[in-house]
Amino acid sequence: MTQKPKQEAEPEVEATGFELFRDKLRLLYHGSSPAAVRFQFSVLIVDVAILAFFIASPLLWDSPTYLYVDYSIAALMFADLAARMLASTDITRWLRQPANWVDIFILATLLVPVLGNFGFLRVLRLWTISQSQVIWKPLRKHGLMRYEDAGKAVINLVTFLFVVAGFIFTFFYAPGSGIDGYLDALYFTVTTITTTGFGDITLPGPLGRITSIIVMIIGISLFVRLAQQVFRPFKISFPCPQCGLQRHEPDAVHCKACGHILKIPDEGN
Template identity: 45%
Template sequence: MQARSSRLGRLRVQLRRLFYGHRPVAITFQAGLLAIDLAAIAYFVATTFVADATWLRVVDLLLGVLLALEFLGRMLAHRHPMAYLDNGAALVDLVVIASLFVSALGVNLGFLRILRTVRLLRSYNVLGQLKRRFAAVRQNEEVIHAALNLAVFVFMISALVYVSQREINPKIEDYIDALYFTMATLSTTGFGDVTLMGSTSGELLSILMMLVGITLFLRLAQAVFRPGGKVLFPCPQCGLQRHELDAVHCKACGHVLNIPNENE
C-alpha cells in the first residue's frame, strides 16, 4: 500500500513538472497541450455547422479520450487534486468531455455539439499562453482580446437561441439559422424573416438580446474595429493603465504623462 502511494506521489511530481515546469521538455509538452486546445476549439466551432456523420463520432471519441487524459493529468498535478474541481474551467472541461463521450454513442449529437461551444471559454487561457510565447500576440493583445470577446459572445448567444428554439421553431432548424438570427438581431439589421417563438421564453429572450445583447455587441465590435481609443501607458504617480491617446494629464491624479507618439 505504501509502495503504491509512493509511486503515485512520484507520478504527481513528474506531472507537475510537465504541466507547470520551465525546462525544455516541459515547455515542449505545454506547447503540445496548447496546440490541442487550439485544435479542439477550432473543431468544436467548425462542427456546429456540419451534419451528423459517422466520422464525427469517431473523432469525438478520440478527442474525448485525449481531453480526459489531459484533465486527469492536470488534476493529479494539482497540489490538492479535489480542490482542482472547484475551478470553473475544470467544470467546463468536464461538461465538454462528457458531451464528447455521449455524442460518440450517437445520442442527441446536434445539441451536444452546441453544448461544446462552452469550450470557447477556455480560449482566454489559451490567449494567456500565446501572449507569453509570442511577441506579436503581446503587441496586438487588445485587438485579439476584443475579437475573442466578440466571438465568444456571438457563439454563446447563438447556442442559447438554438437550444431554446430548435424544437419549437420551424425556422431555426440548425445552428446556422440560430447564428443568422443572432447576427441580424445584434447588428440591428432585423430582417424579420426569423422570429423567436414561445409566448414567454421567446419574448423574454428577445427582450434580453435587445436590451443587453445589442449594447454589448456594439461595444465589443467597436473595440475590434476601433482599437485605438485609448493607449496603454501606466501613470507613474497613481498607476492608472489606460489614457486617451492625446492626454496630457492623468485623469485620476492630474500627473503629467508625456505619452510618446507612435513615431518616436
C-alpha cells in the same frame, strides 16, 4: 565550553517520476517556452474539433461513424481534463473553478449522447485563452501593445456570437422552425445583435422572446465596447506610483492626475 552538536543536513528528497510528470505538464500548460506555446495551440485544435463536431452532429446522427467520432472526441477531452488537473498545483482549487465543471458537463454529454450535445460551451475556452499571455506576449515583444485591448474585445464578441448561436441551435433546432442548421442560428444571432431584424427567422414562444432581448442587450454592449477599443486614443497600462492612475499616453512624462514623474518604458522594451 561545551561544543554544540552539529545539526545533520536533511537528506534531499528526490522527486518521484509522477511528480516530474506533473511538473512537465505544468510547464506545458502554463509555460511560455516555444514547446509550451506549440502544445497550447495543439490543445486549441482539440477545442476547435469539438466545436466542429457539434456543428456537424445533426448531419452525422444517422451515420454509423457518429458514435466512433463522439467517443474519440470524448477520449481526447478526458485526457485534456486529466492533464489539466494534474498540472494544477492545487487540485481542490482546480475543481472549484466553474470553467472546469463546464468541461466536465460537456464530457458527460459526449459519453451519454442522449443528454444532448453541449459542445458549443467549449467556445468559452477562447475567452480563457484571451486572458492568458500566450497570445499577447508576442505582440508586446514586437511593440504591438496597442492592439491588445482591441484584440480582447474582438475575442469577447466572437465568443459571445458562437456561444449564443450554439445555444439557439441546441434549444430551438427543429425541422420547419426556421432554425434548420447551425448557419441559421448564427445568422439569427448576428441580425439580432446588430438590431437589423429582417424577421425571416424568429424564435417561438416566451423563451424565444426573452432570448432575443438578452442577445440584443448584451450584443450591443459588446459592439460598443469593441468600437471604443478601436477608435479611442491608444493609452498604455502603467500604474502611477503615487496616485495609481492606470492608463497614460505612451509618451507621457508626468501623470495627468497628480503630476508625478513617470518612467514608462518604450514599446518593445
